[in-house]
Amino acid sequence: xxxxxxxxxxxxxxxxxxxxxxxxxxxxxxxxxxxxxxxxxxxxxxxxxxxxxxxxxxxxxxxxxxxxxxxxxxxxxxxxxxxxxxxxxxxxxxxxxxxxxxxxxxxxxxxxxxxxxxxxxxxxxxxxxxxxxxxxxxxxxxxxxxxxxxxxxxxxxxxxxxxxxxxxxxxxxxxxxxxxxxxxxxxxxxxxxxxxxxxxxxxxxxxxxxxxxxxxxxxxxxxxxxxxxxxxxxxxxxxxxxxxxxxxxxxxxxxxxxxxxxxxxxxxxxxxxxxxxxxxxxxxxxxxxxxxxxxxxxxxxxxxxxxxxxxxxxxxxxxxxxxxxxxxxxxxxxxxxxxxxxxxxxxxxxxxxxxxxxxxxxxxxxxxxxxxxxxxxxxxxxxxxxxxxxxxxxxxxxxxxxxxxxxxxxxxxxxxxxxxxxxxxxxxxxxxxxxxxxxxxxxxxxxxxxxxxxxxxxxxxxxxxxxxx
Numbered sequence: 001x002x003x004x005x006x007x008x009x010x011x012x013x014x015x016x017x018x019x020x021x022x023x024x025x026x027x028x029x030x031x032x033x034x035x036x037x038x039x040x041x042x043x044x045x046x047x048x049x050x051x052x053x054x055x056x057x058x059x060x061x062x063x064x065x066x067x068x069x070x071x072x073x074x075x076x077x078x079x080x081x082x083x084x085x086x087x088x089x090x091x092x093x094x095x096x097x098x099x100x101x102x103x104x105x106x107x108x109x110x111x112x113x114x115x116x117x118x119x120x121x122x123x124x125x126x127x128x129x130x131x132x133x134x135x136x137x138x139x140x141x142x143x144x145x146x147x148x149x150x151x152x153x154x155x156x157x158x159x160x161x162x163x164x165x166x167x168x169x170x171x172x173x174x175x176x177x178x179x180x181x182x183x184x185x186x187x188x189x190x191x192x193x194x195x196x197x198x199x200x201x202x203x204x205x206x207x208x209x210x211x212x213x214x215x216x217x218x219x220x221x222x223x224x225x226x227x228x229x230x231x232x233x234x235x236x237x238x239x240x241x242x243x244x245x246x247x248x249x250x251x252x253x254x255x256x257x258x259x260x261x262x263x264x265x266x267x268x269x270x271x272x273x274x275x276x277x278x279x280x281x282x283x284x285x286x287x288x289x290x291x292x293x294x295x296x297x298x299x300x301x302x303x304x305x306x307x308x309x310x311x312x313x314x315x316x317x318x319x320x321x322x323x324x325x326x327x328x329x330x331x332x333x334x335x336x337x338x339x340x341x342x343x344x345x346x347x348x349x350x351x352x353x354x355x356x357x358x359x360x361x362x363x364x365x366x367x368x369x370x371x372x373x374x375x376x377x378x379x380x381x382x383x384x385x386x387x388x389x390x391x392x393x394x395x396x397x398x399x400x401x402x403x404x405x406x407x408x409x410x411x412x413x414x415x416x417x418x419x420x421x422x423x424x425x426x427x428x429x430x431x432x433x434x435x436x437x438x439x440x441x442x443x444x445x446x447x448x449x450x451x452x453x454x455x456x457x458x459x460x461x462x463x464x465x466x467x468x469x
Contacts, residue, residue: 070433072101077468078109085459086111090451092421094444098364099463102375102428102436107368116347116361117442120417121305122426123355123362125370128298128385130337131313134320136381137295141316143178143228145187146283151196153187153286154279155254156204157228159316159325160291161308162300165230165256166237175296178289180230180253184260186287191266198267202277203228203254208315210326214307216356218247222307225315226250227325232308240304299388302415303396307354314353327352343369355417367426367440375428375438389413389427392460401457408461414439416453421445423452429460432467439463 078099086097096112107113141160148154162177169176191199207227214222220242223233226249231239233249246252251274258271291297294313301309314330321336323329331350339345344366351357374385390396392412393403402409414427426440441459446452 070435071469072104072106072435072437073108073431073433073466073468075108078463078466081462081466081468082109082459083111085455085462088455088458090446090448090455091443092423092445092447092452096364096442097440097459098368099437099439100368100372102372102438105369105372107365108437110365113365113368113440114347114363116349116363117424117444118358118419118422119355119360119362119367119442120419120422120424121307121355122367122415122417122424122440122442123350123353123360124301124305124310125367125374125385125415125426126338126350126362127310127314127317127334127353128302128388129341129370129374129382130334131294131317131320132298132382132384133337133341134317134333135294137293137298137384139294139316140290140292141178141297141312142288142290143180143183144288145183145190145286146279147286148202148277148279148283151198152200152202153191154202154204154277154283155228155257156279157207157226157250157253158291159207159227159312159319161223161229161232161312162291162297163230163253163289165253165260175292178291180257180289181260183287183289184257184264186289188261188264188266190286197265198269199261200269201254201258201261201271202275203250204277204279205250206278207319208325210324210328214311214327214352214354214356218245219356220245222311222354222356223249225308225311225327227312227315228253229308230256232306240306295384298384302385302388303390305397305416307356310354311352338366338370341373343373356419358419358422362442364426364440364442367442368438371426371428371438371440375436386413386428389415392457401453402461406457406461407465408457408463411464412457412460414460417442418449418453421447423449423456425456425460427460429464431463432465433469437463 096115096117098113099109100107142158143160143163144156146154160178163180164177165180205226205228212224212226223245229249230253233246235244254274258268261268297309300306314334315325318325318329318333321333323333330353335350348366349361351360374382390398392398393409397416412429414425417424422444423446424442428438431437441456443452
């Protein structure tokens with residue numbers, strides 16, 4: 001397995017490139033016997049690429065020179081750096097760790113790495129890999145309106161939690177979330193073209209099955225899980241994080257749609273109490289809107305630790321596998337996709353797609369191998385799992401972590417996981433030699449959340465600072 005080469009695939013490309021260039025300049029000042037020689041204008045080494053491949057050192061200016069692979073840290077060197085940090089009392093009664101070389105997939109450090117612990121939100125890494133593997137990064141989720149007989153239409157939910165009822169944001173016409181307003185525009189136009197000015201509106205949520213409430217519900221961290229909702233069922237203007245949630249997001253969505261149709265000159269009968277219906281597979285489509293691609297949804301899920309998107313993507317994995325799109329069916333489908341990728345699932349238990357369910361169990365060995373698959377250049381469809389990771393000290397759930405003096409700042413990219421008594425961190429890091437490593441750290445029984453997070457950050461920063469050979 002070759003190392004990932006593009007800067008977007010790992011944290012700290014500029015830092016890594018700078019280190020590589022410095023080593024190249026130093027190498028260029030020595031001749032083939034390792035002796036220094038004069039470096040006049042005609043003897044200057046060729047400039048190293050700004051973004052040399054991770055895990056390599058650029059050769060000197062000799063046209064016949066080649067890149068030299070940087071060896072990974074030694075297991076003994078990593079153990080010396082990490083063992084004392086893993087003993088931190090802030091990490092609670094149970095802790096596990098795994099550090100793996102992304103290029104070879106070989107584990108370089110492990111401590112309790114086969115132990116199954118509550119993963120919290122780092123399970124979203126598995127959800128992302130599963131849905132991208134099943135459907136690909138360009139797949140989009142479609143919300144439709146179909147005709148269901150004379151003057152009767154059905155709004156069909158396609159599982160897009162990012163469908164928005166809000167006015168479009170100002171700015172260039174970039175790829176935005178699907179809009180309920182656009183759907184109302186297209187539907188009204190199609191109805192008027194048919195000479196229809198009055199309709200009965202129903203809605204279809206049959207794509208999903210089973211309970212709609214997550215086991216922790218009601219909760220400000222997640223809405224009822226339904227294939228039809230707008231703005232994730234949020235009752236405020238937020239787009240991420242905890243928020244007041246609708247108890248009936250599908251009903252709210254169809255009522256908002258009915259109001260939009262009326263504003264566009266379509267009279268909707270019984271708009272305040274729309275009925276559920278199941279649209280026929282061959283029902284004529286009047287209008288449709290499509291979500292952003294899965295690549296964007298996976299990135300948003302990971303950066304903001306979005307639970308609603310996570311549960312939707314787990315269910316899309318179930319739909320792709322022809323399983324029931326329920327909590328159980330989605331969990332089984334995610335596990336099935338990971339099994340197809342040859343991942344070590346012994347003892348793993350997938351309870352949901354978001355990690356809010358405390359009964360889920362994963363090992364750091366599995367999580368690190370999930371990241372190895374995402375970094376594999378032969379699996380480009382999984383790359384959004386890497387590009388969506390928060391950057392230490394800068395973005396997402398790591399924005400407020402890793403201070404100015406931390407070796408991990410800007411170099412560590414990782415998914416966080418936090419529940420009461422549970423803290424986890426898993427992602428990628430470029431070490432001091434420019435080698436791309438993946439890691440997973442998990443803890444259970446913590447009593448000091450801030451202390452546990454800082455202890456996990458010190459572990460990741462130690463890997464970043466490590467040449468450890």
